[in-house]
Amino acid sequence: MQRDDIYLIDMWRLLRREWRWFLAVFAIALLATFAFMRSAKPQWQADAWIRIGQIGTAPAGQDPKIEPLQRVLERLQWIPFQRQVMQSIGIAPDTPEAKLYHKSLKLEPLAYAGPLLKLSVRAHSPEQARQWAEATVVQLQAIHRDVAAPQLKLAHQRLDELQRELQSITAERDRLQQNAEQSKDGVASLLLISKDEELSALRQGRIDLLARLDPAYTYDTALMWPIYVPEQAVFPNPALTLGMGAAMGLFLGVVAAVGRNAWRRRAV
Incomplete structure (x- = not known):
């Protein structure tokens, strides 16, 4: 063992000698903790789970999502976007509320689930926290x-074109069928078979396009579930704050006792 080693028994004796300093500093730390808890404005946190929209008519091999997840994350972290959110609910950019929004906005990508994006934001009341989360989702x-x-417009235009082609070719096919029945011509029968195949391809194309435009494959960016705001404030957390204050008080009390003991020995 080194002579400079500090044993627990020695530390205990030191604290017994300098207990007044230890308790004084510990009490000051606790008082500061209580003062902080009384003066700090409480904050509530709103959590929102956002499902990124997609377009089912995207070409094969292309991501159907309206915007890739990483780009959505960058957009939500972009300060001009956040300012637009605040302005949409009547909050000026340089106010304390706007600063709290910028500071507290947290994003957690959930790529394995859709993908989903978890958004968290804090405010000084549950209603305000919910409003800020909703405004962010609405802006996105x-x-x-x-x-x-533009892509949805093209898809619906193509759907209208298919419908017009179906009507035109159906009418032409009916005319050919009538001619084939009257003339018993083999050429007319071959043309009729060709029109039937063309009609079948158009009907299948229309069915496929309608399926891609179905809400199961084409949908807007929206909340996956309702926004959640707990009843209790998340800041300051009484248990956590008191625990940290007590730990800091113990540490500073020991430091003060050790310092006082060293000063006393140097004086002697």
């Missing part, structure tokens, strides 16, 4: 709808 929805609009 508006952007994604603008992004998806």
Whole structure:
């Protein structure tokens, strides 16, 4: 053993000699902790789970999502986007509320589940926290709808074209069938078979396009579940704050006792 080693028994004796300093510093730390808990404005946290929209008519091999998950994360972290969210609910950019929104906004990608994106934001009341989370989702929805609009417009135009082609070829096929029945011509029968095949291909194409536009494959960016705001404030957390304050008080009390003992020995 080294002579400079500090044993627990020695530390106990030191604290017994300097117990007044230890208790004084410990009490000051606890008082500071209680003062912080009384003065700190409470914060509530709202959690939202966002499902990124997709377009089922995307070409094969292309991501059907309106916007890739990583790009969505970058967009939500973009300060101009966050300012637009705040302005949409009447909060100026340089207010304490806006600063709290920027500071507390947290994102957790859940790529294995859809993908989903968990968004968390804090405010000074449960209602405000919910409002901020909803405003963020609404702003993202508006952007994604603008992004998806051209592709959806093309898909519906193609659906209308298929419908018109079906009507035209159906009418032509009916005319050929009538001619084939009247003339008993083999050429007319061959043309009729060709039109039947063309009709079958058009019907299948229309069915496939309708399936891709079905809500199961084409949907907007939206909340997966309702926004969750717990009843209790998440900050300051009484148990955690008291625990940290007590631990800091014990540490500072020991430091003060050791320092006082060293000063006393140096004076002697």
